[in-house]
Amino acid sequence: MTRTTRMPTTVRALTLVVTLLTVLAILPPAPVAASVIKVVALDDTQPEFGAGSRTLTAVIPTTLSNDPISGQVTEPYAGAKPGDQGGLAMAAIRALRWGAIPDSPLPAARTEIGAAVIGNTIWVIGGSSGGTGYQSTVYRGTVNTNYGQPGAGVITWVTSTPLPSVSHADTSTFNIAPRTNAAVAALRTSGNAGYLYVIGGAVSSGIDTFSSNSVIVGDVDANGNLTWRTSPTYRLPSNVGLEGARAFVHTTAAGKTFLYVVGGRNDPPGLVGPTLSNRVYYAEINPSNGNLNLGGDNRTWQSMIMPQAVWNTAVTVGRYTNADGTVTQDLFFIYGGGTSATSENVDTGTVWKGVINPTTGAITWEDSTTGGNAVIPGNRNSHGAVEFGGAIYLIGGRSGGTINRNGYASYVDPANLRIFKDGALNFYQDDFGALPFAANPGRRNAGVVLVPTSNPNYAFAYLIGGTDGTAPSSQVFRATIGPNLDDQTFYPPTGYYYSKPFSMLDLINEQQATVRKMTWLTNIDQANGGDIEVEYRVYSPSSGNCADTEGGWTQARDPDAGGTRFSKFNPSGAAYAINAQEYRESQWLPPGNCFQYRLTFRRGSVPNASPVLLRLGMEVIIPGNPDLNWPANAVTTTQNTDGTTRGVEVRLRNQNLTDSGPTQPANVCHSSQPGCNPEGTFFVDVFIFPPGVTPISPTLPLFAPGGDSLSNPALAPYHRACLQIPKWVMQKDTTFLIAETFRWSDIKAVGISGCVSAATNASRGTGKILRDFFDQGNGTYKVILVADTDTDLKGLVYESDVPSGDHVAERNNVSAIFDVVFVAGGSPPPPDGGPQPPPDNPPPDDGTRRIFLPLVAR
Numbered sequence: 139m140t141r142t143t144r145m146p147t148t149v150r151a152l153t154l155v156v157t158l159l160t161v162l163a164i165l166p167p168a169p170v171a172a173s174v175i176k177v178v179a180l181d182d183t184q185p186e187f188g189a190g191s192r193t194l195t196a197v198i199p200t201t202l203s204n205d206p207i208s209g210q211v212t213e214p215y216a217g218a219k220p221g222d223q224g225g226l227a228m229a230a231i232r233a234l235r236w237g238a239i240p241d242s243p244l245p246a247a248r249t250e251i252g253a254a255v256i257g258n259t260i261w262v263i264g265g266s267s268g269g270t271g272y273q274s275t276v277y278r279g280t281v282n283t284n285y286g287q288p289g290a291g292v293i294t295w296v297t298s299t300p301l302p303s304v305s306h307a308d309t310s311t312f313n314i315a316p317r318t319n320a321a322v323a324a325l326r327t328s329g330n331a332g333y334l335y336v337i338g339g340a341v342s343s344g345i346d347t348f349s350s351n352s353v354i355v356g357d358v359d360a361n362g363n364l365t366w367r368t369s370p371t372y373r374l375p376s377n378v379g380l381e382g383a384r385a386f387v388h389t390t391a392a393g394k395t396f397l398y399v400v401g402g403r404n405d406p407p408g409l410v411g412p413t414l415s416n417r418v419y420y421a422e423i424n425p426s427n428g429n430l431n432l433g434g435d436n437r438t439w440q441s442m443i444m445p446q447a448v449w450n451t452a453v454t455v456g457r458y459t460n461a462d463g464t465v466t467q468d469l470f471f472i473y474g475g476g477t478s479a480t481s482e483n484v485d486t487g488t489v490w491k492g493v494i495n496p497t498t499g500a501i502t503w504e505d506s507t508t509g510g511n512a513v514i515p516g517n518r519n520s521h522g523a524v525e526f527g528g529a530i531y532l533i534g535g536r537s538g539g540t541i542n543r544n545g546y547a548s549y550v551d552p553a554n555l556r557i558f559k560d561g562a563l564n565f566y567q568d569d570f571g572a573l574p575f576a577a578n579p580g581r582r583n584a585g586v587v588l589v590p591t592s593n594p595n596y597a598f599a600y601l602i603g604g605t606d607g608t609a610p611s612s613q614v615f616r617a618t619i620g621p622n623l624d625d626q627t628f629y630p631p632t633g634y635y636y637s638k639p640f641s642m643l644d645l646i647n648e649q650q651a652t653v654r655k656m657t658w659l660t661n662i663d664q665a666n667g668g669d670i671e672v673e674y675r676v677y678s679p680s681s682g683n684c685a686d687t688e689g690g691w692t693q694a695r696d697p698d699a700g701g702t703r704f705s706k707f708n709p710s711g712a713a714y715a716i717n718a719q720e721y722r723e724s725q726w727l728p729p730g731n732c733f734q735y736r737l738t739f740r741r742g743s744v745p746n747a748s749p750v751l752l753r754l755g756m757e758v759i760i761p762g763n764p765d766l767n768w769p770a771n772a773v774t775t776t777q778n779t780d781g782t783t784r785g786v787e788v789r790l791r792n793q794n795l796t797d798s799g800p801t802q803p804a805n806v807c808h809s810s811q812p813g814c815n816p817e818g819t820f821f822v823d824v825f826i827f828p829p830g831v832t833p834i835s836p837t838l839p840l841f842a843p844g845g846d847s848l849s850n851p852a853l854a855p856y857h858r859a860c861l862q863i864p865k866w867v868m869q870k871d872t873t874f875l876i877a878e879t880f881r882w883s884d885i886k887a888v889g890i891s892g893c894v895s896a897a898t899n900a901s902r903g904t905g906k907i908l909r910d911f912f913d914q915g916n917g918t919y920k921v922i923l924v925a926d927t928d929t930d931l932k933g934l935v936y937e938s939d940v941p942s943g944d945h946v947a948e949r950n951n952v953s954a955i956f957d958v959v960f961v962a963g964g965s966p967p968p969p970d971g972g973p974q975p976p977p978d979n980p981p982p983d984d985g986t987r988r989i990f991l992p993l994v995a996r
Contacts, residue, residue, distance in 0.1 A: 173799075173939065174763060175654060175807040176646050177816075179217070179755045180735070181637065184224030188594055193459060193552045194528040194633035195739055196229040196595045198621065200752060206713040211661060213714060213752040225661070227595075228633040228739045228748035229527030230621045232547040232566050234599060236574045240613035242293035245277060248603040249610040252322030252339070253585030257330035258283045259362055260293065260587055262602060264301060266318040268610050270342045274301040274315035278362055281598065285591035291598050291616050299356075299364045301336070304371070306350035307379060307407050312343045317350055319450075319583070321385035321399055325423060331360045333428035335387070337399050338380035348407040349379030355428055372430055373437040379404055380415060382449035382476070387423065390468045390496035391457060395423040397430060399439075400472060403449040403479050412479040416447035418492065420499050442501040444472075445490050445511075450482070450583070451475025452523035454530060461552040461634050463687075463736065468494040469555065471506060473532055474518040483539035487514035489557055489564070505556065512557035512564035514546055522586020526597045526619045528552075528633075532565070533617075534573065534581045534601050541580040541607050545571030552634050566628075577615055579606055588619075596620035621748075629748045633739040639684035640733045642758075648800070650729035651758040652676050654809065655720040656694040661750040662715065664707040667742020668749035671695075671704040672717075674756075676730035684732035691736065692727060694719045705749070714752055723809075729761055759809050762800035763937050764792050766820075766925040768953035769873060773921050775958060776878055782964020785878025786908040790822065790925055792868040796938075796947040804868035805980070808936030819862040819978060820926045820934040821893055824882070824908070826858045829917030833955050838948065840927040846890055857885050858911045860893040860927075865935065866980035877972045881905035896975035907967070912960045919960055923953040 181187050187197045200223045203212040211225060244262065251265035260279040266272055279293040303313040320339030326332040334356035341350050353372035357365045374380060383402025389395040399419040405412035419439040422431040432438050455470040470492050478484035491506035506512045514532065521535020532546040546565040551558040558564065573580055584604025590597050599617040603610065621627050642651050653676060662668050673691035680686075696717040699706045706715040733756075739749055769791045776784045794801040807814040823840065827833040834853055842849045848857060859882035867874050881899035883892060884906055899905030912919055926933035931943025938945035 173759050173761055173809040174802045174936075175757050175809055176648075176651070176760055177755065177757050178645055179219060179753070180640070182219040182223070182753045183221040184594065185221065187224055187226050189638040191459060191636040192229070192527065193461070193635070194229045194231075194549060194630050195226055195635045195737070196527050196621075197224050198227045198595045198750065199223065199593065200225045203713075206711075211750055213659065217753070225753075226635055226737065226739075226751040227621070228629040228741060229529060230627045231529040231549045231630055232568050232571060232628040233529065233622060234531045234545065234547065234571045234617045234619045235622060236572075236615055236617045238574050239576050240615050242279070242295065242614045242616070244603055244612040244614060245295055245297060246275065247610040247612040248273065248275075249605040250319040250583045251585045251603050252320045252336060253587050253602055254322045254324035254334060255587050255589055256324045256326045256332040256334075256358055258589060259330045260589065260600065260602070261298075261322070261324065261334055262585055263322050263334070263336055264317045264320050264339060265603065266610060270347060272316035272318045272340065272342055274317070276300055276364065278364070280362070281589045283589060283591045283598075285593035285596050290591070291618070293600075293614065298362075299366060302354065302366045302368065304352045304354060306341045306352050307348060308351065308376065310343065310348075310407050314341045314343065317341045319381045320350070321380065321383040321402065323385035323387045323397060325387045325395065325425065325428065327425065329360050330358070330362055332358050333423075334358060334364070335385060335397055337385050338374060338383055338402060340381040340405070346407050347405070349381045349403060349405040349412075351379040353430070355430070357428065370429070370436050372432055374399075374419065375437055375439055377406070378415070379406060381405065383415065384451055384453045386453055386455045386470065388455045388468060388470070388494065389425075390494060390499070391466055392496035394497060394499060395425050396420050396494070396499040397423055398470070400453055401444065401448045401451055401475060405479075414447035414449055414477070414479045416444045417441045418444055418501055420501070422499060440499065442492075445503055446477065446486065446488065448472065448475030448477055448486065449479075450520045452518075452521050452532060452535075452586070454523050454525040456525055458528070458550055458552075458555050459636065460555050461632070461738070463636060465555065467555050468496055470494070471530070471557070473521070473523050474514050476519040482519070485517040485519035485538060487517040488512075489514065491556060507557040507564050508554065508559045512548070512559070514565055515567050516544065520582035522584065522601070524586060524588035524599050524619075526588060529619075530557075531571065531599065531619070533586045533599065534584050534604060536580070536582045541582050543573035543577060543580045545573065547571055549630055552632065558630070573601065573615060577601070577606075577613070581606060581611065593620075628745045629741045631741055635737040635739070637735045639687055641684045642731055642733065645733070646758065646760065648760050650678070650731055651760045652727045652729045653692070653721065653733070653756050654726065654759045655718060655757040656754075657716070657718045657756065658694070658705070658754045659752040660705045660715050660717060661713060661752060662705060662707050663747065666744040666747035668747065669703050669705055669740045670749050670751055671738040671740070672735060672754070673738075674733065674735040676727045676733055678731040682731070687732075687734055726759060729759070760802060760806075762794060762802045763808070763947060764802050764804045764806070764868065764935055765794040765796055765937050765947045765950070766804065766868065766935060767791055767793065767795060767950045768923055768925070772923060772953055773956040773958055775960070776967065777961075778964040780964060782961045783909060783912070784964055785967040786912070786958065787878050788822075788824075788876040788908065788923065789873050790863070790868070790876065791873045793871050794947070795950070796945070801870040803866075803870050804935045805865035810936065810939070810941070817865055817980060818934070819864050819895060821928075822861050822863055822876070823857065823924045823927050824859040824911070825853060825856045825922040825924070826911055827856050827920035828914035829919060831856075831920070833920040833922060835955070836922060836924055836952055838952060839930050840924055841890070841929045843929055845929050859883065859906075859908060860885055860890070862893055862895040862898070862978070864895065864976055864978050864980070867976050868935075875973065876908075878909065878967045879907060879969060879972045880975050882908055882911070884911075895978050897977055900975055909966060912958070912962075916960060916962050919958045921956045921958050925951040927951075
């Protein structure tokens, strides 16, 4: 049967050749589904590791080098992904280092300022220039956050829109702009844009000094322009004015955003004496416009009674997940503070922990350390605090009436999400974390803020203004927080990392898979000790969202690590070790839609050294198999306008027709082929029987042991052509066209072992187009095609789980017998016409290799 189509200038007739015998009809039913291997490089670069969740761990930069480099963390070139090279290490605690001298001074001396950060800008609001010289000035400082570059950390200050004149008390008609010791917080919406919140503060009418009840909101655009709102007019609750309170904004795990105001002193207008606030006031923020949900009167706050009333305290807030990933808390800590409304020299060192309900914002108080509340080594007030990477630093302030330079460091224990406890110790007092001598005797009532840098492992902390007890200061001191090459960087005993949840569809373009092998690259010096434990899980959440993680963890332990270790020490003289665990089929987890891994870092006996994870990858088992077979139009002819045969085309299909599993590409390794080369080529052989000759159906395996002769010698006269096909062209559910212009290897000329690809024949000028093998004149030829020929049934493309290869997916590599009606005497196709032969190797992809090195190249 012939089907003809016409095109301009040349009539192209596709001769759909009649199938005489359908091989599938006589083959046995398929047994169990097959499965294949894919190699997946998961995380290697800083952005990739940065996508996970870190608890006392940090992303660090690494350097590509095959040899160790003193003072640097290195990893090999082989297998490295493009981009900023990075790894994971424990987050340094006691890692705050002050610059020796101040820089980037404020435009004017200020103490009792309010300070907050939006993006890379610091906002300094109000404060005092001494005595009752309260100020309405607002300064915006832009920080150079390009860590490691010239000028990093330098602040450029400009004067911004001053505070507006507003009413500060229900019983007062004074509209006043200047205020000092206000609580200030910020909500960043994007870049350097967001909202500023100024709550309370002390104001002076010229006759009386009292605590403000006003709450004002400032809109900050992307260019840093500040506009103070005149409406709505927010206030604290009736009869409440606050100075020396602390404020923060936090967005919870439920996506709700709240403003919190902690403690403070309430000194009302008139003759009534001051009292301390024992409450945390809070209100929900609408992030789209910055509005506070304070009811119809704009002053209906929610509140929670504090364990103790304090003012001039310090607060940090964050979201933390415990070590085993079962508990996530939005929480804050309150660090000491003043405990007397009439004396600034009375204070406490107690630390309180508040847990925030992620939906309602309500607060529940818990012990801040094991067995009770944590305690700062010395009582503290008028200080600041910052948190970075799970480590906490208390900065500035005074103990009682004594200003000092003391620095205190602690961290959140992942085991219980409380301040760590070592015996009776909750905080380290570090000489190297103390304010520099240039700040002697110290500073109180300064602004203390944290600004992240371009390097996720480092941040800048700033102490801005304040007083040394004699006069307000314009000085700004900068500290760098992060790993330091000196011996005064300390790491906690343990740290944890949870990777982002991976979708199998995103990873490998497959719905489901399971893990066959985990591979990870580490840098662990035996002299320092330490270890890294790798665990993973494969799961299929009912929601279909991989972020809804579930299921237990499977451990990965390199069998050569020794003892109870999980990862190996670096070999002698090497800067890294290659770790792997391969799982037997009986250990495979059920295939799932999602994957996640977690790491437990354990510090060795040397407290200033951390183990490092450099890369992590895996081999996965995917249900399904490639299935090379021949469609009904596997052989077609093209015709010239005079009816003669111009060319012969062949089509090979990869489609799983033999079981219920999905089709897999030919360039993958089967689950029984660990270590195979997923690329390379396979062979297609053509048997052509001239008119009048009864065809002989080939049997598999096609070749006798040794591969230099056919297993059925009777077929030899009709074994005319062969071709190497690159595996990569046979992707899932693909039909590959061997065009009429492709040049086949001539078995009679080069023998069985001389078979090469069409691209090779084209470059050498060897081989012939398939038409030229129909050399016995006009008539109907019989053609049989055989794919993936070898000396055994499995061939070079494994298409089933059956060890012998005796499976329908292998046996359908032999085609049906096709009738090819050939009319000799016409012109061949133009040699440069039609598609070009594919290259033997796959074309470059987007730069991401599927092979994870430092495994041996596949």
